[in-house]
Amino acid sequence: MQTMNTPYGSPLFTIFPSFKIHQCPEQFWALGPFRPWFTFATTSTRMTYPYYFGSNTDDLEMVRASAREFAETHIKPHVMEWDESQHFPAHLFKKMGEMGFTGVLVPEQYGGAGLNYQAYITIIEEIAQVCGSIGLSTAAHNSLCTGHIMYFASEVQKQKYLTKLASGEWIGAWGLTEPNTGSDALRMKCVAVKDGDYYVINGTKCWITHGISGHVAVVLVRTGELLDSRGISAFIIEKGTPGFTSGKKENKLGMRASETAELIFDNCRIHKDQLIGKEGEGFIQAMKVLDGGRISIAALSLGIAKGAYAASLKYAKERQQFGKPISSYQAIAFKLADMATKIEASELLTRQAGYLKDAGKPMTTESAMAKYFASETAVEVSTDAVQVHGGYGYTKDFPVEKHYRDSKLCTIGEGTSEIQKLVISRNILRD
Numbered sequence: 223m224q225t226m227n228t229p230y231g232s233p234l235f236t237i238f239p240s241f242k243i244h245q246c247p248e249q250f251w252a253l254g255p256f257r258p259w260f261t262f263a264t265t266s267t268r269m270t271y272p273y274y275f276g277s278n279t280d281d282l283e284m285v286r287a288s289a290r291e292f293a294e295t296h297i298k299p300h301v302m303e304w305d306e307s308q309h310f311p312a313h314l315f316k317k318m319g320e321m322g323f324t325g326v327l328v329p330e331q332y333g334g335a336g337l338n339y340q341a342y343i344t345i346i347e348e349i350a351q352v353c354g355s356i357g358l359s360t361a362a363h364n365s366l367c368t369g370h371i372m373y374f375a376s377e378v379q380k381q382k383y384l385t386k387l388a389s390g391e392w393i394g395a396w397g398l399t400e401p402n403t404g405s406d407a408l409r410m411k412c413v414a415v416k417d418g419d420y421y422v423i424n425g426t427k428c429w430i431t432h433g434i435s436g437h438v439a440v441v442l443v444r445t446g447e448l449l450d451s452r453g454i455s456a457f458i459i460e461k462g463t464p465g466f467t468s469g470k471k472e473n474k475l476g477m478r479a480s481e482t483a484e485l486i487f488d489n490c491r492i493h494k495d496q497l498i499g500k501e502g503e504g505f506i507q508a509m510k511v512l513d514g515g516r517i518s519i520a521a522l523s524l525g526i527a528k529g530a531y532a533a534s535l536k537y538a539k540e541r542q543q544f545g546k547p548i549s550s551y552q553a554i555a556f557k558l559a560d561m562a563t564k565i566e567a568s569e570l571l572t573r574q575a576g577y578l579k580d581a582g583k584p585m586t587t588e589s590a591m592a593k594y595f596a597s598e599t600a601v602e603v604s605t606d607a608v609q610v611h612g613g614y615g616y617t618k619d620f621p622v623e624k625h626y627r628d629s630k631l632c633t634i635g636e637g638t639s640e641i642q643k644l645v646i647s648r649n650i651l652r653d
Contacts, residue, residue: 285341289348292321293356301353301479305624308473310359310481312393312435318360319390323349326364328372332384339514339576343521350525351532354628355479357525358635361518362431362480363387367394369514370440370456374507375498379458383438395436397427397485398508405641407442407505408451412487414443419494421445421457423487426469429635433483434468437461441485442504456504458496465490476627513586514579515636516593520572523593523600523632527568530600530607530625531561537611537620548610557610561603568596587649594642597632604629 296317304311318324326342328334335341342364350357368387371379386392403409412425423443430439438460446453459466469484499507535558538549548554571592578585607622608615615622633639 282340282344285337286344286348288321289323289345290351292318292323293349293352297349297356298352301621301624302618304353304479305355306478308471308478310432310435310479311356314356315359315363315390315393317390319388323360324363324390325368325384325388328368328384328388332372332380332388334384334388338580339517340573340580343517343524343572343576346518346521347525347528350522351529353479354522354526354529354625354631355477357522358477358480358631359431361515361522362396363394365515365518366396366431366511367436367438367440370396370498370507370511371458373510374456374503375458378495379498383458386437392437393432393435395430395432395439395485396511397430397433397439397441399429400426401428405638407508408449408454410442410444410454412441412443414445414455414457414492416445417491420491421494421497423457423459423465423490423492425487427485428469429472429482430485432481433485434471435481439485440498441487442508443487445501445504451505452502454505454508455501456498456507457492458498459490459492463490463492475630476624477631512636513589516589516642517572517575517579519632519636520568520575520589520592520596523596523629524565524568524572526625526629526632527561527565527596527600527603530604530622530629531558531565533621533625534558534561534607534610537614554610557606561606564599564603568592568599571595587646590637590642590645590649593637594639594646597629598639600625600629600632 296314300311303309315324322335322337323345325332325334326337326345327339328336330336346357346361349360368384371383371387375383383392387394398407398410400410400412402411410425412423412427414421414423423441425443427433427441430436433439438458441457441459442454443457444453445455465488467486467488469486472482474482498504535549538554538558539547541548543551549558571588575585575588575592578588604622604625608626611620611622614620615626617623637645
C-alpha cells in the first residue's frame with residue numbers, strides 16, 4: 223500500500239502529524255464493490271477496519287476521538303437548549319475552525335486541514351451522533367459553499383474566501399432551491415441580467431442553511447433560457463451587499479439548531495468578478511457539488527442512526543421487565559440486530575463513495591446509493607429506537623426522540639430519496 227503525505231494546517235491535525243492519505247493498489251480495489259476485509263464493532267458503534275477504504279485506521283481513530291471529545295464537550299451540554307429555542311450557535315464555528323472542522327477538505331495553502339473524505343465522513347458522523355443539527359451545519363458549510371468555491375472558483379476567489387471559511391471566521395451558505403423549484407432546478411426564477419461589468423439579480427431562494435448567519439453565499443441563478451442546463455450561473459455574494467437580504471426563518475420539525483431561511487435578491491448588483499467559472503456553467507458545477515453533498519448527508523444519516531442505536535442498546539440492557547433486561551426478549555433483540563446490520567451497510571456504502579471521491583473516480587451512482595440507503599436507515603433506526611424505549615422514547619428526557627425528528631430531513635435535503643432512486647435507476651439502465 224502506497225502512502226502520500228498530507229499537509230497539516232490546523233491545530234487538530236498538528237496533534238496527529240502521522241495522518242496520511244493512503245492509496246490502495248488498483249488490483250486490491252478490483253476485488254468487488256465492498257473490497258476491504260474488516261470487522262464492525264457494533265456494540266460500541268466503532269469501526270475496527272484494517273483500513274478505511276484507503277486510509278490508515280489508527281490515524282482515523284485519532285480524528286474520531288478528537289471529534290467525539292469536541293462534540294461531548296462543546297455540543298452535548300447544550301443540545302436540548304438549542305433545539306427547544308431553535309438557536310443556531312454561530313459562535314461554535316470559530317471553535318470548530320480551531321479544530322480544523324470547518325475546512326476539513328480545504329488544502330493547507332488556503333488554511334484548511336487538507337484531509338480526505340474518510341476523515342470528513344468520520345467527523346460528520348461523530349458530531350451527528352450527538353446533534354444532527356450541528357452535523358448538518360458542519361456538512362453544509364464544508365461540502366456546499368466551501369466545496370463549490372474550492373472546486374470551481376478562480377485562484378483569486380479561493381485566496382479571498384477559502385481562508386475565512388476554513389478557519390470558521392466566516393460561515394458559508396449555498397443557494398439552489400426556490401419556492402417553485404425543488405427537484406426541478408432548471409425552472410428556477412431567480413434571474414441575473416447582465417448590465418455592463420455587473421449582473422443584476424432578482425428572486426428568492428428558500429430552505430437555505432445559514433441563510434441568516436452566513437457571511438457569504440454561493441448562489442445559483444438563471445442567466446439564460448428557462449430549462450437550459452447551460453443557462454444557469456454561480457455567483458459568490460457577500461452578506462451586506464446592497465439588495466441582498468435574509469427572509470423568513472423556517473420553524474422546523476427537526477434539525478432545529480441548524481438555521482434554515484430565505485435569501486432575497488432585489489436588484490442586487492454583483493460584479494462579474496464574483497462569477498464562479500464561466501457564465502452558464504453553474505448547473506453543471508452544482509450537480510458535481512451535490513455528488514459530494516450526498517456523501518455528507520449519508521455521513522450525517524449514519525451518525526444519527528449510530529446515536530439512536532447506541533442509546534437503544536444501552537437502554538435495552540438496563541431496562542428490566544418481567545424480571546430481566548428487555549434485550550433478552552427476541553422482539554427487542556431482533557430490532558437491535560436489524561439496526562446494527564443496516565448501520566453497517568450504510569457505512570460501507572458511504573465510505574465506498576468517499577473512496578471514489580478521493581480517487582477522482584466517477585461516483586454519482588455510489589453517492590446516490592449511500593445517501594438513499596443511509597438516510598432511510600436513519601429514519602428506520604430512530605423509529606425503532608423510540609419503540610425500544612417505549613413511553614420514555616416519546617419524551618425529551620432521552621435522546622432518541624430528537625434523533626427521530628432529525629432523521630427525516632436526511633431523506634429530503636440535497637435530493638429526496640425519490641430523486642436518488644431516479645439517479646441510480648438512470649445510471650444502471652444506461653450501463
